[in-house]
Amino acid sequence: GAGVSQSPSNKVTEKGKDVELRCDPISGHTALYWYRQSLGQGLEFLIYFQGNSAPDKSGLPSDRFSAERTGGSVSTLTIQRTQQEDSAVYLCASSPARVPYEQYFGPGTRLTVT
């Protein structure tokens, strides 16, 4: 079946612009996670969704970052007023209710802020 998909695969933006990154989880998966992979920081957790609610936003690095999930499916990560330090690969993962600790990752969106 289809895996986790993310779009766009690559995004180049100018400093100060807003960007939206999209994640389509595996159908029926109830949990969704966003992570960031950068050279200096490695892989970091950003936010966790259970259904449409986000009980854990502890990893969002600043109030410029926000995310939502609609219909218990698609999620959008928005970064406002992008900075060069936001350049990274943003990874999305989803997991099914019956095996909630097993996360399936998408290919990621590579964001470059110039």
Added chain:
Amino acid sequence: AQSVTQLDSQVPVFEEAPVELRCNYSSSVSVYLFWYVQYPNQGLQLLLKYLSGSTLVKGINGFEAEFNKSQTSFHLRKPSVHISDTAEYFCAVTNDAFNDYKLSFGAGTTVTVRA
């Protein structure tokens, strides 16, 4: 809080030789442990996981790992590597905190297999 340390950042190895990637973790509660592999320009793929029970777990592509609670380690091994095993490997840990299974990752180990 939990953290993961991968002791080797780069591991060069010859084809058909064995490889071991070391991982230590710290946590004040029971954890679930994972190894993920990331091939160039791809996402993360689960290799294997330890949840409970037998401390030796087997995964895909001939990999296995051993959980050692007293050493707080979860080292990954493969007895004979192939060129196609060239990738970055991540050790990760989570615990069940109100169904929030966010992962804490190690810094990664780059394995380069040479003919």
